[in-house]
Amino acid sequence: SQKIEQNSEALNIQEGKTATLTCNYTNYSPAYLQWYRQDPGRGPVFLLLIRENEKEKRKERLKVTFDTTLKQSLFHITASQPADSATYLCAPYKMDSSYKLIFGSGTRLLVRP
Amino acid sequence: KAGVTQTPRYLIKTRGQQVTLSCSPISGHRSVSWYQQTPGQGLQFLFEYFSETQRNKGNFPGRFSGRQFSNSRSEMNVSTLELGDSALYLCASSGGLAGVGTGELFFGEGSRLTVL
Numbered sequence: 001s002q003k004i005e006q007n008s009e010a011l012n013i014q015e016g017k018t019a020t021l022t023c024n025y026t027n028y029s030p031a032y033l034q035w036y037r038q039d040p041g042r043g044p045v046f047l048l049l050i051r052e053n054e055k056e057k058r059k060e061r062l063k064v065t066f067d068t069t070l071k072q073s074l075f076h077i078t079a080s081q082p083a084d085s086a087t088y089l090c091a092p093y094k095m096d097s098s099y100k101l102i103f104g105s106g107t108r109l110l111v112r113p
Numbered sequence: 114k115a116g117v118t119q120t121p122r123y124l125i126k127t128r129g130q131q132v133t134l135s136c137s138p139i140s141g142h143r144s145v146s147w148y149q150q151t152p153g154q155g156l157q158f159l160f161e162y163f164s165e166t167q168r169n170k171g172n173f174p175g176r177f178s179g180r181q182f183s184n185s186r187s188e189m190n191v192s193t194l195e196l197g198d199s200a201l202y203l204c205a206s207s208g209g210l211a212g213v214g215t216g217e218l219f220f221g222e223g224s225r226l227t228v229l
Contacts, residue, residue, distance in 0.1 A: 032216060034216065034217065036218075041201075041223075041225075042222055042223070043117075043203050043205070043220030043221050043222050043223050044156070044203075044218075044220050045220070046217045046218060046219065049216075049217060089156065093216040095216065098144075098161045098163070098168035098169035099144050099146055099161050099163075099168075099169075099205075099207045099216050099218065100146070100158055100161055100169045100171075101146075101158065101216060101218060102158065103148075103155060103156040104155075105155040106155065
């Protein structure tokens with residue numbers, strides 16, 4: 001069955017540093033990989049999407065890579081800020097006849113001032 | 114453009130009762146999905162509706178049901194509530210005339226259900 005793994009341990013970094021989060025998946029061949037941010041008690045917010053034929057995607061301080069051979073995506077936040085503290089979820093997506101997304105369990109990021 | 118609206122935001126029920134949650138998608142979005150989120154299981158897919166038809170269903174018992182109306186608004190119902198149904202229930206909408214695309218979801222703030 002499809003399995004998506006994200007670091008369950010919280011990532012604790014100093015403000016200004018780069019945060020790197022990992023998403024690994026197995027038994028799956030997604031056409032896209034999406035990243036979401038979720039704050040406590042709130043719904044996830046879509047951040048970025050990367051296609052299988054893209055190696056890297058950037059949006060402001062965010063960078064996502066997608067390695068279909070390793071079945072892995074890396075999510076980077078450069079010049080991190082305390083406001084970046086949240087849980088980040090990845091969701092590999094294989095376009096089919098519906099919008100069913102399977103989410104990883106998420107990695108909690110804590111940026112210390 | 115208004116976001117996804119879910120009501121109620123918080124509710125408390127007792128075991129054996131039933132509950133109905135409502136979701137209004139972003140204007141123009143025809144797909145509505147429902148997810149259950151618990152600390153132990155994370156985000157779990159419940160079902161997805163498009164143009165009033167259920168297109169996909171997750172691995173949940175028949176006590177969980179949903180429907181979508183012609184204006185794309187959706188409701189989900191949980192009957193015979195159990196303690197384990199306590200969770201944050203999230204609704205998400207997605208756009209696209211064809212109904213299938215890159216799959217970005219726009220979530221509401223959720224309905225927090227507590228079952229006593």
